[in-house]
Amino acid sequence: MSITLKDVEHVANLARLALTDAEKAQFTDQLNAILKYAEKLNELDTDNVEPTTHVLPITNVLRDDECRESLPIEKVLLNAPDEEDGQIKVPAVLE
Amino acid sequence: MALFDLRLQEVHNQLNNKELSVAELVDASYARIKETEPAIQAFITLNEDNARAQALEMDKRLQEGGERGLLFGLPAGIKDNIVTEGLLTTCASQFLRNYNPIYSATSALKLKAADAVTIGKLNMDEFAMGGSNENSSYYPTRNPWNTEYVPGGSSGGSAASVAAGQVYFSLGSDTGGSIRQPAAYCGIVGLKPTYGLVSRFGLVAFASSLDQIGPLTKNVEDAAYVLQAIAGYDKNDSTSANVEIPDYTAALTGDVKGLRIGVPKEYLGAGIDPRVKEAVMNALKVYESLGATWEEVSLPHTEYAIAAYYLLASSEASSNLARFDGVRYGVRADNPDNLIDMYRKSRSQGFGPEVKRRIMLGTYALSSGYYDAYYLKAQKVRTLIKGDFDNVFKQYDLIIGPTAPTPAFRIGEQVGDPLTMYLNDICTIPVSLAGVPAISVPCGTADGLPIGLQIIGKAFDETTVLRAAHAFEAHTDHHKLRPQL
Numbered sequence: 181m182s183i184t185l186k187d188v189e190h191v192a193n194l195a196r197l198a199l200t201d202a203e204k205a206q207f208t209d210q211l212n213a214i215l216k217y218a219e220k221l222n223e224l225d226t227d228n229v230e231p232t233t234h235v236l237p238i239t240n241v242l243r244d245d246e247c248r249e250s251l252p253i254e255k256v257l258l259n260a261p262d263e264e265d266g267q268i269k270v271p272a273v274l275e
Numbered sequence: 276m277a278l279f280d281l282r283l284q285e286v287h288n289q290l291n292n293k294e295l296s297v298a299e300l301v302d303a304s305y306a307r308i309k310e311t312e313p314a315i316q317a318f319i320t321l322n323e324d325n326a327r328a329q330a331l332e333m334d335k336r337l338q339e340g341g342e343r344g345l346l347f348g349l350p351a352g353i354k355d356n357i358v359t360e361g362l363l364t365t366c367a368s369q370f371l372r373n374y375n376p377i378y379s380a381t382s383a384l385k386l387k388a389a390d391a392v393t394i395g396k397l398n399m400d401e402f403a404m405g406g407s408n409e410n411s412s413y414y415p416t417r418n419p420w421n422t423e424y425v426p427g428g429s430s431g432g433s434a435a436s437v438a439a440g441q442v443y444f445s446l447g448s449d450t451g452g453s454i455r456q457p458a459a460y461c462g463i464v465g466l467k468p469t470y471g472l473v474s475r476f477g478l479v480a481f482a483s484s485l486d487q488i489g490p491l492t493k494n495v496e497d498a499a500y501v502l503q504a505i506a507g508y509d510k511n512d513s514t515s516a517n518v519e520i521p522d523y524t525a526a527l528t529g530d531v532k533g534l535r536i537g538v539p540k541e542y543l544g545a546g547i548d549p550r551v552k553e554a555v556m557n558a559l560k561v562y563e564s565l566g567a568t569w570e571e572v573s574l575p576h577t578e579y580a581i582a583a584y585y586l587l588a589s590s591e592a593s594s595n596l597a598r599f600d601g602v603r604y605g606v607r608a609d610n611p612d613n614l615i616d617m618y619r620k621s622r623s624q625g626f627g628p629e630v631k632r633r634i635m636l637g638t639y640a641l642s643s644g645y646y647d648a649y650y651l652k653a654q655k656v657r658t659l660i661k662g663d664f665d666n667v668f669k670q671y672d673l674i675i676g677p678t679a680p681t682p683a684f685r686i687g688e689q690v691g692d693p694l695t696m697y698l699n700d701i702c703t704i705p706v707s708l709a710g711v712p713a714i715s716v717p718c719g720t721a722d723g724l725p726i727g728l729q730i731i732g733k734a735f736d737e738t739t740v741l742r743a744a745h746a747f748e749a750h751t752d753h754h755k756l757r758p759q760l
Binding site: 183187188191192194195196197198199203206210213214215217218220221222223224226229230231232233234235236238241243248251255256258259260261262268270271272273 | 314373374375376470471483484510513514516576578579581582583585586593597600601602603604605606607611612613614615616617618619621622623626628631632634635638639642649651652654655656657658659661693694698708709710736
């Protein structure tokens, strides 16, 4: 499998990255080199191997369903790049 | 002897006897930073006013005979991906250059509860992606042993600041070697605990199934003290392990008689600098002389670890870093056409090249049609790699080898060649994938640059790792060497 410039553009869109032409060309080369290296994994037969998502024997960690204090609005807005009337402001979602 | 070369007990004795004050410790830290920082560049943000105020409060407490925590008065540096309320936390990224956290990480709160003094926030590779600190978007930290060389990474600031005597100890984070490798390059002690032992709450996530916080110190005893302060179950971290925390310093008995050590042939084969190999073999002789035994063992899937790691870590990173969209915090791009354009522009302006590269790799590996071939495959290979360790640990108490295949490399030497850079992590990445604890301790030098010995233990068996590291240190002088700055 080899990655084309078009693939890089598609993935950049999925990742919400706007890449320059130079970045696109560079990533095409570098991702191809890394993925070529990763093909090494195909030397291993893993048909009967379970995947490891993480190493601890714990699943479904739930907290008690109880009400807790929310963060104060000043704190929530402290780092917001733009705000209005106690809410975080973003550009229009619908045209 | 420099103040920060005193052992923790000696510092506390001097504080008790009023021969020393916390204010003097904090003064010493900032004086040393002023003196060495132009050459080292270990810090991104200093916490000077708060630290001095805290020192005064603590000295008052000392006078009044009030309660004192385990790390009382010790100047500490914190890696800049561990959030600290009211103290800028940038992850060495332009995206977070103005980020003022509204809460503190559990590990930072625990340091505070133990009465350590936060001196400042330490430089790193952006979002912990890198092994040289050259990926910091601010400036590269330099190796105190030779400022033409990298300090390692991604916790390069954490390692360099301890080695340069700017702080008494520091916290770093380790995803694929990011505590151990810089500790090795800078000639200090660095411990990556078992996955789940130290809370990740408030550690800005890179690869959630691998990230772990740990101490960087000048000796093993201090590492045990710091671990004691930060380990433990945290309900705010769903991957926190609910295990009994032993007394780590009590484990430092010096007795390694009868310990069975496995030495993986894959860690001493091709690509390992002969000087590194020699230093490791010399360390094994020390263990022999102390009554431990060692044999060559095999971790047969080692050669697949780097490929599996970069797919897994990058996939997790691409998902974790989706939160940086310019909406709630961080830097938002000016004049976007619409919401999607705002995401794109903000992320593109805010992230550096290595971060973009890994987001791209991870997004690709998780994308429709490639998930099974790359991500799932890598997770299965991870099972095999973990199995290698499980097998060896059936017969051996510890695994010992080098931390990194070579000493530090020159700044700029490997930039532009990500794959070569990734290969520096060949001895640390398999350990991270297996989730087991490992420590790097100084075991020699080559051309004036330190070499690290890696001691790997069973899951949650930090006591044996620390005991073996401490015994080695007690019978060698490598850890006493200091860089000439």
